[in-house]
Amino acid sequence: MAVTPANSGHESASLGSRLVIATLGFCLVFTLAVVGVRTWSAWQSNIAALSSELKLIGQIYQRTLSKSIWDMDRESLEAHVSSVANVASVGQIEVTLKSANRTPEVLRNTREGWQPSTQIPVLRVQLDYEPFAGGREVIGELALYGDERVLWMRLRAEVAAIVVTQVVQSLLLASLIMLMFNKLVTVHVRRIAQHLGGLTPANLAQKLRLDRNSTRHDELSQLVTGVNQLQGNLSSYLEQQQRYEQELLVHRDNLAQLVKERTTELEAANARLDSLARTDTLTGLANRRQFDEVKQLEFHRALRYGHPLSLLVCDIDHFKRYNDAYGHAAGDQCLRLVAQALRDGCARATDLVARLGGEEFAILLPATDAAHAAQIADRLRLAVARLDIEHKDSTTAPHVTISLGLAQLDPGRTHTFDDLFEHADAALYEAKTTGRNRCVVHITPG
16 A cells, blocks of 8 residues: 555645745845945945045135135125035035135025035135235135035935845845755655655565766765665565465464464564664664653653652764764774763663764663762763773864763753753753863752
8 A cells, every 4th residue: 555645734835935935034134234234335435425526626616716705706706606506515615705804704505405414524625815926815714515415315326226236136046046956855855755655565676766866975865775775674574474474374284383483473573673663773772762761751750759860961072073083983883882881880770871863872860869960970971081992083182082961850940851851951062162071060040
């Protein structure tokens, strides 16, 4: 019978779509940040540009205004002032006429709608005239005020260009990610799902193959290998079952005895399978499944009877570097030796040592408080150190070491075992970040 995938009743979203949404979200945040930075930079640049324009205007009109003041040509002076006021960058112009025997007079021309602001640049230029060599005389002052509206008009145009550019870049990036993800992942995942959905006992020998370069060795290749291995194991198991049935048919006269023998064999096989399912095949320790079963029993027992319960979580320091330096075979042997040291260091039958995965181990200590658990942790740490397994790439010690995190059940604050595990894991993280090769005890805040 073919395996039919369960339908949860909800429309599922593709991984590619979720990836694109996440990418667009990041691009939106990045775009806002870039727009903010570039807007500030554009504002500063526009202020500098406006200052330069005012300085150039001052240089152009300084001499003509000075001459008009000296010649007392009122009409020419007013014409020059009006001319400067018509320049787009100028919001207001002030010309102060200075004379030794009369009060200074100010000529002012303000552009309609102009408002003074602390943001705009102001240029002040001294007006002087030299009617003869060595006879320079100060006759007035020119003040040019920039127009803030010009700054905002330029800024709006630049911000619009920045936003459009960033949005286009974000859309192109999201489209590229969607295209590459669909080509490299989605198509093959659908092919795998289709293959698994069509499996029956009759076609278990049909291997899964993907339409891709066979020389690639990535996660998809590992998945294909795992599926094919699983099919091979299932096929071998079914063939074995068929042989048993044929033998029962051949020996009909001894059916009762054969049934009993086969039943015993099957029970033993199931016991072995159950043992394998609960035991880590590499180290012989309890695996994650057995740990999950026992932890709940001990957790509820400790709460019911008020007994202490401690949890140790430990990690081999720099294990990835060890694998890289000595190879995976040596890494497996290292795991076996460390596991044996941990098992030997926990003498009580009620203590459970489990391998959670990789180089991570957990030790459940019923009826043990934090003080005694800390002693056990230090004993385990020293036991691993005494193995003296060379580790030349470790920055902690020349040999393999472990770091441990310890947490004790606090009935008033620890509501689930996951809370206890998080406390121990946090203590392990602290041990690793404060030098490794040590045990850190989680302290519950008062």
